[in-house]
Amino acid sequence: MTAAAKSLDNPIPPNSQLAQGHLLGIEGLNPLEIAYLLDKAEGYVDHNRQVDKKLDLLKGRTQINLFYENSTRTRASFELAGKRMGADVINMAVEGSSIKKGETLIDTAMTLNAMQPDILVVRHDQSGAVNLLAQKVDGAVINGGDGSHEHPTQALLDALTIRRRKGTLAGLTVAICGDIAHSRVARSNIHLLNIMGARVRLIGPPTLVPKSFERMGLEVHHDMRKGLKNVDIVMMLRLQMERMQGSYVPSTNEYFHFWGLDYEKLSAAKPDALIMHPGPMNRGVEIATDVADDIDRSAIREQVEMGVAVRMACLEVLCDQRQPR
């Protein structure tokens, strides 16, 4: 066990992925570990609203962001987080790298590993690719989203947003709506919300809600109005066309009619239900513009803000696990 793992206020068990210095998924974390990451992140929210945002907690550390899939929020957020913590950060995009010349994931990982990075943030279109990479490199690995498997920092930033607005996660009813089949955001959130004692409802067309979720005992609805009844949180998901082979929905117009969030469907939820979306949004497909931009109900911009604080916390905790300051 590392010195950091032994400290009294640190709840990370020695066999945890965090103790190995990785954040590969929410599955397997315990409630205390999640609360610990959220508490740390909470401390960075006000800090990030100050003019001077620079810290030196990760001074001398090198962070490489290796993104095999497009990203706006996650990559910018990890870059800002690393820089605000004082690390040297570089972004490796697939365009313009040897990956385009046919280099394998593991060869790329070993090449980068030889440059002694302390942290690798990896996004890949194949589920499981980030776990595989973590076994091959010496530094800390953070999953920035792998296929339809997990996107742990998204679930943590969603949890921080909810906790700040509602005071708690336990006991809330959260509806996750839309393209659940292709969503790593949904999977990470299902794990986190279950671990933290919230109730999860999945709502979407039968083609986009895998039967395996029902078999896991999750409450599934195929009707938005029924599914949204009295929920505290409405989490909308993007229709992930790029992961679909074949046709899952008749047309985007029809999809919006049945599954798109508008005020009429939202009226089934609690009057103070919070609206969330991980982005990027398809306005008029899974969410109406006026609902997305409702400053009283929508937490979508806040989710982005919480993303930086959560990623700063994750970088700090993982670096501490590997090499206590």
Ligand code: ASP
């Ligand atoms: N940005 C999220 C992800 O990378 C959600 C999405 O793309 O729809 O999974």
